[in-house]
Amino acid sequence: MTQTELPPAVPTVVADTPVPEQDSLRDIVDCHHLTPAMEWLDNHAPHVIADELARMDAVTAGMAFRLLDKDRALAVFEELEPVDQQQILSGLRDQSFRDLVEGMDPDDRARMLREVPAKVAKRVLGGLSPHERRMTATLLGYPEGSVGFYMTPEVVALPRNLPVGEALHMVRAKGSTAETVYTLPVVDAGRRLIGVVELRDLVLGSPDTMIAELIAGEPVSARATGSAEKAARLMQGANLINLPVVDSEDRLVGLLTIDDAVEVIEAADSEDMARQAGTSPWSGHYMAAGVFQLARYRALWLMLLLVAATLTVTVTNFFEPTLEQAAHLALFIPLLIGSGGNAGAQAATTCVRALAVGEVRVSDLLAVIWRECRVGLLLGCMLAAVGMVIGTLFVGVKIAVVVGIALVIICGWAATIGGTMPLLAKKLRIDPAVISAPMVTTLVDATGLVIYFTTAKVVLGI
Amino acid sequence: MTQTELPPAVPTVVADTPVPEQDSLRDIVDCHHLTPAMEWLDNHAPHVIADELARMDAVTAGMAFRLLDKDRALAVFEELEPVDQQQILSGLRDQSFRDLVEGMDPDDRARMLREVPAKVAKRVLGGLSPHERRMTATLLGYPEGSVGFYMTPEVVALPRNLPVGEALHMVRAKGSTAETVYTLPVVDAGRRLIGVVELRDLVLGSPDTMIAELIAGEPVSARATGSAEKAARLMQGANLINLPVVDSEDRLVGLLTIDDAVEVIEAADSEDMARQAGTSPWSGHYMAAGVFQLARYRALWLMLLLVAATLTVTVTNFFEPTLEQAAHLALFIPLLIGSGGNAGAQAATTCVRALAVGEVRVSDLLAVIWRECRVGLLLGCMLAAVGMVIGTLFVGVKIAVVVGIALVIICGWAATIGGTMPLLAKKLRIDPAVISAPMVTTLVDATGLVIYFTTAKVVLGI
Known part of the structure; x- marks a missing residue:
């Protein structure tokens, strides 16, 4: 993409003026009103048009795209994601196809080529001059996520x-x-x-x-x-x-x-x-993705977490005698594991972010454990004060004391685990962002139950 | 900050070469070895030095800062966060103070001035030339988070x-x-x-x-x-x-x-x-923050969520007769509310992000509800298949059927709520990021329990 491009013939776009939502390009093209559609295209900047095209289905987007004149078509095309570029390309005649592809910057072209089917890629490379072809091929040699993959090879040295x-x-x-x-x-x-x-x-x-x-x-x-x-x-x-x-x-x-x-x-x-929300990362456009596609990106983690949650069933099953002797304990299960999960998720997200921006390093592991442990215990004490009031109101002082003590220990434990896991992951050369909040929550759920029931056994003497 | 600055006399920093962790500036200065400290400062780029200073306590950081020569001191100073700049400033003599402040870009200076105590701000403004003072005062007139707050006023028109x-x-x-x-x-x-x-x-x-x-x-x-x-x-x-x-x-x-x-x-x-993890946003450096400071940023949300979790106690209390008649139901409480929470958190995070980058608009509300509802039900069916196997293994078919049906309904409900809440927040002109995963989880916990126990009553006929 040209770093310094300015859209031709576009009215002043002041960033705090909201775009009127009612007349979206999709609505206009859907109604087959060509003149207003062309007016709309003339009056919006390339990145705005690209954004609208990405929200439309392939046929409508292709129709709208062909209404653009040659220069603006290239500017809009460069703003599109590779997956949308491919949809547009597949609907074009040879001459427009060549013009579009030859006009792209080599780095954008290489990125597109990686995501299109081999047939389209061949058509793209075939349409290039030898010089452009060589440059594109060089960029294609670098793995995804590498600097070479994103760089521009055309430099004045x-x-x-x-x-x-x-x-x-x-x-x-x-x-x-x-x-x-x-x-x-x-x-x-x-x-x-x-x-x-x-x-x-x-x-x-x-x-x-x-x-x-x-x-x-x-x-x-x-x-x-x-x-x-x-x-x-x-x-x-x-x-x-x-x-x-x-x-x-x-x-x-x-x-x-x-x-x-x-x-x-x-x-x-x-x-x-x-990742923090426990979904696989993907680069698609939310509104353009199908329901099955959205489900696919979430299914794996949700399923893994469900299987991990079997541990909570095992733990509760193990402590069933305790639960039978003091049935009121069941009332506070969601509250306790919820609080533990929240404390753990807070610590995990903070540490994942601190690692990403470089504020925390792997060598800080011990310092982070010591920090998060104290933060967790401190928060636990505050929650315990409120938790004991709630407990007393519902079932009496004895169970309230159990809830209070369990809250302190669970919060301390959850914050320590949440803060430590991203660092351990990084130490094991796993992307720390994989340590999602739901993963910490699920782990803390099972261990939190152990802490809760054990506290109950000790305090209630059962 | 000068956009195009290049650090003087710094060796090639190749981005994929890890910084050797053992000899951090803190360790060197702590040992009072001045020559290695000055060598370290000479051999690192300003942003690396600033990063190290931010990790140190005020006294040590001030000591290290004074070892820099005048030009490099300014470059490092501009890379620091306002809170760290203030710590450094408070330890400087008048002449170095004036040199440093006069050399800063007006926008960086204005940003620092907002965060320092009035006494320091007065000292800063007093040290400026009339021209620089006027420019700084203009920038100070714009509210935090506005374009004016971040812009540079020195433009060649x-x-x-x-x-x-x-x-x-x-x-x-x-x-x-x-x-x-x-x-x-x-x-x-x-x-x-x-x-x-x-x-x-x-x-x-x-x-x-x-x-x-x-x-x-x-x-x-x-x-x-x-x-x-x-x-x-x-x-x-x-x-x-x-x-x-x-x-x-x-x-x-x-x-x-x-x-x-x-x-x-x-x-x-x-x-x-x-916000997604339910902590208040803050701009400090993780390793430099105190335990009380870290706890303060998490306490409010954790407390609010605990109070909201009282709803789960009320719901469980209300359904206690059901729970007494089928005690095994308690085993699956953590698994069910956990899965619901995860499904809701996934949907919430996806939608918060899609809103932030502009892929989803408030006018898409109905489309998002319809989408997330189907995604949730689809995921729920998948989870139910596994959940019924787990249920059968632990307690038998009858309760397993309850768990399966509850999983489908809870996941559909959780995804719908999780996807909708950020959009509703935006519609009410609240920052959608405030709809954190823990908030959705806590809400889904209570309603999930209602769904679970109601399903149990219907299926088991109690």
């Missing part, structure tokens, strides 16, 4: 011993096809990265200054085979708008631009959030 | 009837103090925004072209008093690196830069995640 004036000429000569010219990597004769200069420094500097003098220290860079999320968070931390990408021999191979970095970070955050 | 060559001269003359010169707003005589040109177009274009010809359509902009998150997501959607900010009369007042937009989006995501 400068030699170090060049005056600023000549460097600007070089940017003018070579810059028109590059996705960005704001960050200009400086390389040696072997194309090894030795520094970075900003276009800003060239423009503001004197024409006779040598490029080498503008280089500020050694460059920050990422390896093409490295993790795209790590590289993106590095850009975020260091406030970089472009990050040079190098191969294993430190040779420049591309640039990771901020718009792709933001996309990577947002995808990672969405994934973390999905 | 161009008149429309200027040739590219002269525009470049203007950028050279005025650009050195601006945070970015990559996006150049074009304004009329009344400073009203009429378009945007990119520095790239000036550099690549011919010097005689008029600025007006380079303007691509009407500008995309955000109002200074509007929501910063909305503006940031607009930039993300339209792939903009800078967004012009206007007042209520469309007059240019600043630029929202991509680094601040990324910060806004990440803060919003962190907040959504915290």
